[in-house]
Amino acid sequence: MNHFRHFRAQILERLSHIDALQDSAFERVVVELPRDAKHGDLACNAAMVLAKAAGLKPRDLAETIKTHIATIPGIAAVEIAGPGFLNLRLGSDFWLSQIQRILEQGTDFGSSDLAGGEKLNVEYVSANPTGPLHLAHARGAVIGDVMARLSEKVGYDVTREYYINDAGGQVDILARSAYLRYREAFGETITIPEGLYPGDYLVAVGQGLKQRDGDKWLTADEADWLPAVRDYALARMLELIKADLKVMGIEQHFTSEAALVAANKVGQAIDALSALGLMYRGVLEPPKGQKPEDWEPREQLLFRSSDFGDDVDRPIQKSDGSWTYFANDIAYHYDKYQRGFAKMINVFGVDHAGYIKRLRASVKAMTEGTGDLTVLTCNLVKLYRDGELVKMSKRSGNFITLGDVLEEIGSNVLRFVILTRRSDMPLDIDYARVLEASKDNPVWAINYAYARINSVFRKAEEMFPGQDLGAAGLMNTAIERLTSEEELAVMNLLSQWPQTLETAAFNAEPHRVAFYLQELASAFNALWSAGHGDVTLRFLQDSDLELSVARLALLRATSNIILSGFDVMGVVPQEVM
RNA sequence: GUCCCCGUAGCUCAGACGGAUAGAGCGACCGCCUCCUAAGCGGUAGGCCACAGGUUCGACUCCUGUCGGGGACACCA
Numbered sequence: 001m002n003h004f005r006h007f008r009a010q011i012l013e014r015l016s017h018i019d020a021l022q023d024s025a026f027e028r029v030v031v032e033l034p035r036d037a038k039h040g041d042l043a044c045n046a047a048m049v050l051a052k053a054a055g056l057k058p059r060d061l062a063e064t065i066k067t068h069i070a071t072i073p074g075i076a077a078v079e080i081a082g083p084g085f086l087n088l089r090l091g092s093d094f095w096l097s098q099i100q101r102i103l104e105q106g107t108d109f110g111s112s113d114l115a116g117g118e119k120l121n122v123e124y125v126s127a128n129p130t131g132p133l134h135l136a137h138a139r140g141a142v143i144g145d146v147m148a149r150l151s152e153k154v155g156y157d158v159t160r161e162y163y164i165n166d167a168g169g170q171v172d173i174l175a176r177s178a179y180l181r182y183r184e185a186f187g188e189t190i191t192i193p194e195g196l197y198p199g200d201y202l203v204a205v206g207q208g209l210k211q212r213d214g215d216k217w218l219t220a221d222e223a224d225w226l227p228a229v230r231d232y233a234l235a236r237m238l239e240l241i242k243a244d245l246k247v248m249g250i251e252q253h254f255t256s257e258a259a260l261v262a263a264n265k266v267g268q269a270i271d272a273l274s275a276l277g278l279m280y281r282g283v284l285e286p287p288k289g290q291k292p293e294d295w296e297p298r299e300q301l302l303f304r305s306s307d308f309g310d311d312v313d314r315p316i317q318k319s320d321g322s323w324t325y326f327a328n329d330i331a332y333h334y335d336k337y338q339r340g341f342a343k344m345i346n347v348f349g350v351d352h353a354g355y356i357k358r359l360r361a362s363v364k365a366m367t368e369g370t371g372d373l374t375v376l377t378c379n380l381v382k383l384y385r386d387g388e389l390v391k392m393s394k395r396s397g398n399f400i401t402l403g404d405v406l407e408e409i410g411s412n413v414l415r416f417v418i419l420t421r422r423s424d425m426p427l428d429i430d431y432a433r434v435l436e437a438s439k440d441n442p443v444w445a446i447n448y449a450y451a452r453i454n455s456v457f458r459k460a461e462e463m464f465p466g467q468d469l470g471a472a473g474l475m476n477t478a479i480e481r482l483t484s485e486e487e488l489a490v491m492n493l494l495s496q497w498p499q500t501l502e503t504a505a506f507n508a509e510p511h512r513v514a515f516y517l518q519e520l521a522s523a524f525n526a527l528w529s530a531g532h533g534d535v536t537l538r539f540l541q542d543s544d545l546e547l548s549v550a551r552l553a554l555l556r557a558t559s560n561i562i563l564s565g566f567d568v569m570g571v572v573p574q575e576v577m
Numbered sequence: 578g579u580c581c582c583c584g585u586a587g588c589u590c591a592g593a594c595g596g597a598u599a600g601a602g603c604g605a606c607c608g609c610c611u612c613c614u615a616a617g618c619g620g621u622a623g624g625c626c627a628c629a630g631g632u633u634c635g636a637c638u639c640c641u642g643u644c645g646g647g648g649a650c651a652c653c654a
Contacts, residue, residue, distance in 0.1 A: 028594095035597065045596065052634080082597045083634080128654070180652075279607050284651060295651060311580060311650090318652050325654050353581050354649040377582080380648085423588075424582060428589080433603095436616095442602085444616080452614060459613050503593050515591060518601080529609090529618035538613060577616080 001101060002112070002498040004031050007042055007072070007088070013128045014068040015046060020054040021062070033496065040079065040087035041492055043071075047084040054205070060079050060086030072438070082109055092480035095491045099479060102494060102557040103471040107564040110498035114506075115155035119340050122148040124347035125245065125252070126163040129237040130174040133402040139378040139427065141402075142570070143417040143510060144347040145250050147376065149568050150505040151345075159341070160252040163332060166234055167257040168325060173197060174237070175230035181206025182217065182229065205236045244402045248411045249570050260331050266323050269366065270301075271315060277303045278365055284312065303330070308361035330362045333373070337363070342371045345508065350379045376508055378423050384430040406438035412571045416443035419514040419569055441570060442518055446562060449521040452528060452557040452577040456539050460552055462558055463542050467549070474553040481550045484537060486527040490558060493520050497561050501568070510569075517565040524558055 015021050015029070029050070033044040035381070047062035054061055060081045069086070070078045076091030076294055102109045124144020127137045148158045165171075167348040180190045180517045182465055192198045209217075217225040238254070245252070260266065273279050274554040277504040283297050301317040303326075316327045336344055348356065356375045363373040383390040383400060390400060405414060413434050420442055459468055467473065482488070496516070504512040531538035540553045566573050 030594070030596090032594090033597090035599085039588095039597075043597085048596075048634080058634090085597065106591055159606065161617095165654065170654060205632055234586095286651075298652080300652080320652090324652070328654095350582075350648060352649085354652095357580080379582080425590080426583090441616095448614080448616065452617095499593095509593075511591085512593085515601085522601085525617065526619085528613080529615085531613070532609070532615085532618070535612070538612060577614080 001098075002110075002492050002502060003090075003094075003098070003495045004033075004042065004499050007031050007074070008044075010072045011044060011046065014072065015050075015065065016070060018064060020056060020064065021050055024053050034085075034087060037489065037492070038084050039081060040077070040086070042087065042088040042090070044086040045084075047080075047086060051084065056344050062086055069224065095482075095488075096477065096479035098491065098495050099477065099553050099557045100475055102560050103475055103553065104472075106560050107567050109560065110501045110564060111153050111155075112502065113155035113527075114502065115151070117155060117157050118343060120151050121161055121336050121339075121341035121344045121394055121439060122151065122158060122347075123161040123336075123344065125127040125241075125250075126149075126165070127241065128165050128170055129168050129234050129241065131237065132201055132240045135381050135383060135400050135402060135405055135429075136378070136415060137406065138248070138380050138402045139418050139423070140347045140349060141245060141248060141250055142374055142394050142415050143378055143423045144345075145248070146415075146419060146510040146513070146569055147347070147505075147508060149570065150501065150510060153501050153568060154505040156343075160250075161336075162252040164238070164254055164256045167261050167328060171230055171234060172226065173484050174233050175226050176222075178202050178205045178233040179210065179222075179225060179229050180219070182209045185210040186215065186218065201240065202233070202496040203232050208232070208236065214384065236273075244406065247403075247406050248415070249572075255332065255335070257328055257332065260335060261323075261328060265335050272334065272366055273303060273330070273362075276365065276368070278307070279316065281302065282313070285314065303358075303362065303365075303569060305358045305361035308341075308364045310357040310361040314358050326358060326362075329359060330366065333359070333363050333371075334366050337367050337371050342367065344371070344373045344392075346373065346375045348375055348377050350377045353377050374508055376423055379426045381418075381427045381429060384428060386432065387430075387453060388422040413441070413443055415570050419511050420518075422509065422511050442514065445525075446517050446521040446566075447574050448577055449524045449528075450559055450562045450573055451575065453524070453555045453562075454575055456555055457552070460540055460548065463540050464545060464548065465550055467545070469549075469552060471556065474549060474556055477550045477553040478546050479550055481547045482554060484527075484530065486523070486530050486537075487551075487554060490520075490523045490527055490554060492494075493523050494557055494561050497564065511537045513565055513568055517562065517569075520558065520561060520565075 008029065011031065012026050012029060015026060029044065029046045031042055031044050034040055047058045047065055051058040051061045059080060062084045065076045065086060066080060069075065074090055074094030075088050077089040079087045081087050091554055122144055125133070125137055125141045127133055145160070148160045151158050173196055177192065180196065181202045183206070184190045184203070206427060209229065212232070213228070217229065232400055270279065280302055282302050283299050284302070286295050286297070298319060300315040300319070302313040303316050305314045306312055314326055315324055318324055333344070346359070356377070360373050360375065363371045408431065416433050418427065436444070457469060482491070500512055500516040511531055539555060540548050563573060
């Protein structure tokens with residue numbers, strides 16, 4: 001349960017009974033977290049935003065509102081502060097109900113059906129199938145995967161998707177590169193010309209092809225071997241890619257660009273846009289600034305993307321009459337829409353940022369406004385070792401593959417590090433730092449809190465043998481015994497989890513989960529350490545079972561939320577450290 | 578030339594829908610282990626939120642402009 005929404009609804013209901021507010025609109029009323037914990041558990045701005053229309057001073061209106069909302073169940077105290085804030089303090093009856101919900105629902109606590117089961121397509125990675133994934137792809141993979149998980153939490157019916165760009169010139173280059181490796185497998189000495197892929201991951205492809213087909217292509221014409229070599233190499237590349245994704249726990253539905261083209265989806269999508277009057281033949285202005293030397297004005301088939309927010313209209317056909325990449329992409333999104341996805345999320349690398357406007361324009365146009373495409377961009381990732389930037393050069397084939405990184409730091413750390421930064425900000429990863437076993441390594445620090453909680457439960461079983469310390473046994477707890485500032489801070493944070501999930505999901509900001517977990521772990525560690533100075537604050541008090549159980553209930557709720565957070569991030573927790 | 582992103586503490590970064598004294602981690606300095614994991618915790622110092630206007634009762638947040646950093650800009654994918 002999102003307690004902000006819960007109490008807002010309760011407050012609005014009470015406001016509707018106040019005579020002075022009969023004509024007021026309540027949309028601007030917000031229930032939120034006060035900036036300072038001293039101000040209470042919740043803050044409401046109702047008096048300030050409604051005062052003007054009601055013809056009252058904010059603080060006078062606040063007095064009236066206070067008397068009406070003070071009796072809402074769960075609210076222990078209402079204070080008026082500053083320009084007219086209503087600061088609410090929640091009572092132990094409310095906290096107990098929250099702890100009970102968390103214990104009962106486990107990792108489902110915070111899930112909701114706000115999206116009402118709407119179908120959502122999340123497309124990510126979609127790396128060209130011409131080589132192994134590298135570090136930049138990992139970022140998109142994590143962001144997309146976590147967006148998918150978050151979206152499911154708030155009630156979307158999510159399909160995870162990978163778009164295989166297997167129809168363009170790059171797959172012919174792949175085929176030619178693989179063919180050279182095939183000849184190499186027969187002992188020939190090869191030189192890889194500029195423009196082909198030099199990476200040695202193709203050696204195995206050449207060998208595999210030799211094994212499968214023998215020498216039948218050695219003397220064949222390119223026109224004959226190319227399709228076969230291409231299909232074989234493509235399949236091998238997809239195997240590589242899927243293997244890396246599997247290590248990260250990612251599985252997706254694969255859609256082939258070539259298959260869409262073969263099914264004439266492009267023609268259908270362009271016809272649909274033509275029928276809407278959005279296609280025309282015309283000549284584009286030359287690009288301003290540096291004008292390419294070989295630029296020449298030519299008439300092309302253009303899409304009126306500028307009618308839908310793009311800067312200029314975009315070409316759909318190349319000069320040789322074949323479709324542009326954009327045309328295929330229009331077809332792909334048209335296909336998504338026909339499969340029932342009015343709502344789509346794409347995760348792009350920052351180098352494709354300039355492509356977003358035209359793609360969104362095409363979705364708006366072809367769905368006649370009913371479709372919605374959100375595009376998340378992932379900024380650059382730089383890798384550091386011992387403070388030195390690890391150079392990556394795609395041209396020489398000398399780049400860090402995702403497999404290399406996974407081998408060294410693992411999926412957990414990689415996922416977490418990626419999620420500690422907003423996706424559209426540049427990200428630096430320092431090997432030494434992320435592998436450190438200390439609070440400098442955030443995933444470690446959170447897992448440490450979780451492991452400590454497990455440790456307390458092990459101790460508790462020794463101290464109170466026979467006591468039921470499972471969810472059922474902790475359910476009816478004297479939560480009012482928890483009165484320390486540190487304990488209340490943790491309870492308040494636990495209650496913020498549903499809100500965190502919703503914000504992260506609906507604003508497409510998966511990093512919020514990571515920041516929330518760091519805060520929660522930090523609050524827990526503070527609670528733990530309070531017991532160092534003051535023995536009565538230790539969780540387990542062998543002379544006071546009731547208090548110990550109350551504290552254990554809070555701890556179990558905390559570990560449930562940590563597990564929920566890890567679950568959403570795709571991080572696998574360690575039980576003991 | 579156009580478009581997109583960014584500019585917050587010494588460093589790396591959070592600050593949803595505009596709200597109260599702008600936060601965290603690292604680094605610096607000072608404390609805390611006979612005790613559930615000190616792999617930790619507490620405290621102190623450190624900010625004209627790039628700049629200038631505008632909207633508002635109220636702007637780090639919204640709008641316009643300027644400066645600075647990054648990225649992308651016909652037919653490639």
